[in-house]
Amino acid sequence: MATYDLVVRGGLVVDGTGAAPFEADVGVRDGRIAALGRLTGGGTEEIDASGHLVTPGFVDVHTHYDGQAVWDHHLAPSSWHGVTTAVMGNCGVGFAPCRPDDREKLIELMEGVEDIPGPVMHEGLRWEWESFPDYLATLDRNPRDIDVCALLPHAAVRVNVMGERAIRLEPATARDVAQMRAIAADAARAGAFGFSTSRTTSHKSLRGDYTPTLRALEAELTGIAQGLTEGGGGFMEVVSEWTQPDPANEFAMLRRIAEQSGRPVLFSLGQRHTQADYWRELLAASRAAVADGVPIRPVVPPRAIGTLFGLTGSQNPFSGTPSYKAIAHLPLAERVAALRDPDMRRRILGEDPAKESTFPLFNRLSYAQMYRFGTPPNYTPREEDSIARIAAREGRTAPEVAYDILLEQDGHAFIYAPILNYGTYDLSISEAMLDDRNTIMGLGDGGAHVGFILDAGFTTWLLAYWGKQRGRFPMPDLIRRLTSDTARAVGLHDRGVVAVGMRADLNVIDWDRIGFGSPYVVHDLPAGGKRLLQKASGYAATIVAGAITYREGEATGALPGRLVRRPTAAGLH
Numbered sequence: 001m002a003t004y005d006l007v008v009r010g011g012l013v014v015d016g017t018g019a020a021p022f023e024a025d026v027g028v029r030d031g032r033i034a035a036l037g038r039l040t041g042g043g044t045e046e047i048d049a050s051g052h053l054v055t056p057g058f059v060d061v062h063t064h065y066d067g068q069a070v071w072d073h074h075l076a077p078s079s080w081h082g083v084t085t086a087v088m089g090n091c092g093v094g095f096a097p098c099r100p101d102d103r104e105k106l107i108e109l110m111e112g113v114e115d116i117p118g119p120v121m122h123e124g125l126r127w128e129w130e131s132f133p134d135y136l137a138t139l140d141r142n143p144r145d146i147d148v149c150a151l152l153p154h155a156a157v158r159v160n161v162m163g164e165r166a167i168r169l170e171p172a173t174a175r176d177v178a179q180m181r182a183i184a185a186d187a188a189r190a191g192a193f194g195f196s197t198s199r200t201t202s203h204k205s206l207r208g209d210y211t212p213t214l215r216a217l218e219a220e221l222t223g224i225a226q227g228l229t230e231g232g233g234g235f236m237e238v239v240s241e242w243t244q245p246d247p248a249n250e251f252a253m254l255r256r257i258a259e260q261s262g263r264p265v266l267f268s269l270g271q272r273h274t275q276a277d278y279w280r281e282l283l284a285a286s287r288a289a290v291a292d293g294v295p296i297r298p299v300v301p302p303r304a305i306g307t308l309f310g311l312t313g314s315q316n317p318f319s320g321t322p323s324y325k326a327i328a329h330l331p332l333a334e335r336v337a338a339l340r341d342p343d344m345r346r347r348i349l350g351e352d353p354a355k356e357s358t359f360p361l362f363n364r365l366s367y368a369q370m371y372r373f374g375t376p377p378n379y380t381p382r383e384e385d386s387i388a389r390i391a392a393r394e395g396r397t398a399p400e401v402a403y404d405i406l407l408e409q410d411g412h413a414f415i416y417a418p419i420l421n422y423g424t425y426d427l428s429i430s431e432a433m434l435d436d437r438n439t440i441m442g443l444g445d446g447g448a449h450v451g452f453i454l455d456a457g458f459t460t461w462l463l464a465y466w467g468k469q470r471g472r473f474p475m476p477d478l479i480r481r482l483t484s485d486t487a488r489a490v491g492l493h494d495r496g497v498v499a500v501g502m503r504a505d506l507n508v509i510d511w512d513r514i515g516f517g518s519p520y521v522v523h524d525l526p527a528g529g530k531r532l533l534q535k536a537s538g539y540a541a542t543i544v545a546g547a548i549t550y551r552e553g554e555a556t557g558a559l560p561g562r563l564v565r566r567p568t569a570a571g572l573h
Helices: 100-114 118-124 132-140 154-162 174-190 218-231 247-261 278-291 322-327 332-339 342-350 387-394 398-406 428-434 458-469 475-482 484-489
Strands: 004-013 022-029 032-037 043-048 053-056 058-063 083-088 147-150 194-199 235-240 265-268 296-300 305-310 414-420 506-509 520-522 531-533 539-544 547-551
Touching: 004 032, 004 506, 004 539, 053 475, 058 484, 083 539, 100 118, 100 154, 132 147, 132 174, 154 174, 154 194, 174 194, 174 218, 194 218, 218 235, 218 247, 235 247, 247 265, 247 278, 247 296, 278 296, 278 428, 296 428, 305 398, 322 332, 322 342, 332 342, 342 398, 387 398, 398 414, 458 475, 475 484
Parallel strands: 004 043, 004 053, 058 083, 083 147, 194 235, 235 265, 265 296
Antiparallel strands: 004 022, 022 032, 053 506, 305 414, 506 539, 520 531, 539 547
């Protein structure tokens, strides 16, 4: 009779703490790590990990699988990239609480902010809930390939309490705040890991309305955070432009909220090219806060956050022109043929691409920061390779160069447009952010921006680029950043470390092969919706709760993943 359900044998254990690797077998029983060392007992199933790393499963703190977790069993692409636990509901958007009359508002907001097509959500969401606890119950009934943790989205709460007043960005009354506080307390008691909010003008609904949370006052945010405390705990997740009125005052407000409520704060941090240096100020402010015992930490990307423009995706530089809109519905081959017609080319290049654009980030784009993506994908283009520079060298206009790139590879080519962390035309900003031990690696946005951003593979990128290719950061520390650091930051204390008694979420990694492929488009969402995907290489096996979910990137059919409910203050956390 087997001693263990699973034995991962002979691997080099990188335990997630940052400590030096060591050779050991890992014995798993009942979804937990039962033994670690040279094991004589056998397993019902065994993995030969000799020559491979054995790490904890990765914990991704910033995803948007709120819809996909309802309709899908496989939370790809994150689950392809070593992620075994994902925190969703970030940026203040989500689907609960929600009255039937408000469903369209939340769908329009999610479509505008996170680029998840409305028809996909209309078909995929079953709307078996109105309250946030009921939404969690729905998530609980759907098995998946990874675990999910849910945040209470501020926009949904605000619309639920204030209706159209929330859409009009009116300030909440004391009575409104009391209701939101109660909703937050109920959500925390039901297992929410915290609440999220957005304070950026980049977040708009499909109709062009700003996110309802944009101008929420300090009293409102404090009230919701205090509701979490009353319900047992959780953290506050924030995305902001840091311009109301400036970074110092915005950060000071978040610090006051954290101090008054006792709730930790995680905030998204990236370098906007029009605000070149404020990120340094925010890094310093967060370090000072943590040193004073106030947990406020930035979540940063390991490379530039960039959009992918292409004829197969949801956006390209000419999507807003009337002539392109007239052919946008055509199959790719027919669109390519139409775009190659000289008359069509002349018309599109002569039209205003901004006039009818529905792309919320359009005004932040510049041909000086657009590049041919290429195959294999190039995430580190040089300044001289920008479309603007190519056009200047060749005596053409930048739109002409962009137009021709879109037609390469029979219309499958992409243009890469970094919008954050590439103001210096290199990865020095991301490198500096990662060099700060107070930062948290994240912002991959798995499940969102399905047609024009594909950063859910940030976990693989961190290892392949900063670890294997550049050797800039020690491999054990990179694993720590993906496991124990992210897990502890959100209140998960039963995973993120390879140790006896911990949850058996593991990756078996072939370090020599760790890498990623080129993005591609599939139509596998509800209602035939399309999305960008990117495969990973080097993951020999991924294990969730002791069950092997993937072998060499291929799903095994095991679905051990469930909703994780955050225990209250009286619980294990």
